[in-house]
Every structure is written in structure tokens, then in C-alpha cells.
Amino acid sequence: MLQLVYISSAQMPIGNIGDVLLSSRRNNTRDQITGLLYADQGRFLQALEGPEDAVDATFQRIRQDDRHFGVVVLSRRTVDVREFGEWAMAHRSPGQAVEPFLARVERLVSKSDPVVAATFTGLVRHRTAA
Ligand code: FAD
Numbered sequence: 001m002l003q004l005v006y007i008s009s010a011q012m013p014i015g016n017i018g019d020v021l022l023s024s025r026r027n028n029t030r031d032q033i034t035g036l037l038y039a040d041q042g043r044f045l046q047a048l049e050g051p052e053d054a055v056d057a058t059f060q061r062i063r064q065d066d067r068h069f070g071v072v073v074l075s076r077r078t079v080d081v082r083e084f085g086e087w088a089m090a091h092r093s094p095g096q097a098v099e100p101f102l103a104r105v106e107r108l109v110s111k112s113d114p115v116v117a118a119t120f121t122g123l124v125r126h127r128t129a130a
Helices: 017-031 052-063 098-108 114-128
Strands: 002-010 034-039 043-050 068-078 088-091
Touching: 002 052, 002 114, 017 034, 017 052, 017 088, 034 114, 043 052, 043 114, 068 114, 088 098, 098 114
Parallel strands: 034 088
Antiparallel strands: 002 043, 002 068, 034 043
16 A cells, blocks of 8 residues: 655644544545644644555645645655554644643654654654744
8 A cells, every 4th residue: 555745834824624634534534544644833744544546636635725835745655554553633732732742643653664753753843842
């Protein structure tokens, strides 16, 4: 199956992240896509895993979405097993405590490729640094 990781910048203000979450859960369940979406007030970092055609079709919709811009693919590779488990979203609201949030992200990426895991934890550390 295909694993695709991209980063993008959120349109400011980001609008309703709940809409993204709702359609992602519904569509991804239908399309057998799992992965992780990290979101804060300025950045998105998402890993999509699933059948190649389904991941490509989903990513084509995502990259045309005007709720974000500057979409850059960081990695695209074939994986034998899903590295991110169930679909998950890690959304950090302003003011939310850093350490528990970082610990949650570390748990979510713990089974993924070390480079991919470091991409997520590195971004979160950078974004939460004072
Ligand atoms: P619907 O689910 O019917 O649309 C849901 C809501 O979003 C509606 O209120 C609609 O008005 C609004 N909406 C839809 N497209 C846009 C748009 N381009 N600009 C503004 N509002 C819009 N989709 C997935 O299926 N899986 C994902 O993993 C996924 N991850 C995403 C990650 C990010 C960072 C972003 C920004 C979007 C993501 N999306 C994801 C949403 C995706 O871009 C499409 O909007 C969605 O797939 C369309 O699904 P749908 O045709 O079922 O529309």
C-alpha cells in the first residue's frame, strides 16, 4: 500500500477544522485510508496510508482545497503494513499544554518509520517552542 506524507500552510484564519475532520473520517473510512493529521493554527502535516489509487485520489482533493496552500509532498513510499494504525487527528489549540500534546503525538507515530516519526515530532517541537 501507499504511504504519502505532506506538509502545508493553513489559510488564516483556518476556519472550521471540524469540517475537515468530519469529511476526512467519513471518506477515509469508505476508502480504507488511515494515517495521521497534525494541525495547529498555521500548519498541517498529514500522513495518508491505504490502497494506492485511493490515496492518490484523496490527495488530489486535498491539494486543491483552498483551506490551505503551499502543499509539499515530503515522502511517498510503499509500505507493507500500516504504520499509523487507525486514522487519527492531533489538533493543537492555542494555549493547550505542550508536553501532554507532544507525548500523544509521540505515541501516534511510535510504529512509523523513524524518519517519518521525526518529521512529526520535530515539527511539533518546533511549533510549540516558546
Ligand atoms: P464534503 O465532505 O461534503 O465537504 C465537507 C465540508 O467541507 C463542506 O461544508 C464543504 O463546504 C467544505 N469544503 C469542501 N471542500 C472545500 C474547499 N475546497 N474549501 C472550503 N471548504 C470546503 N478529505 C478526505 O477525504 N480525507 C482526508 O484525509 C482529508 N484531509 C484533509 C486535510 C487538510 C489539511 C484539508 C485542508 C482537507 C482535508 N480533506 C480530507 C478535505 C478535502 O480537501 C476535501 O474537502 C474533501 O475530501 C471533500 O470531501 P467531500 O467531497 O465528501 O465533501
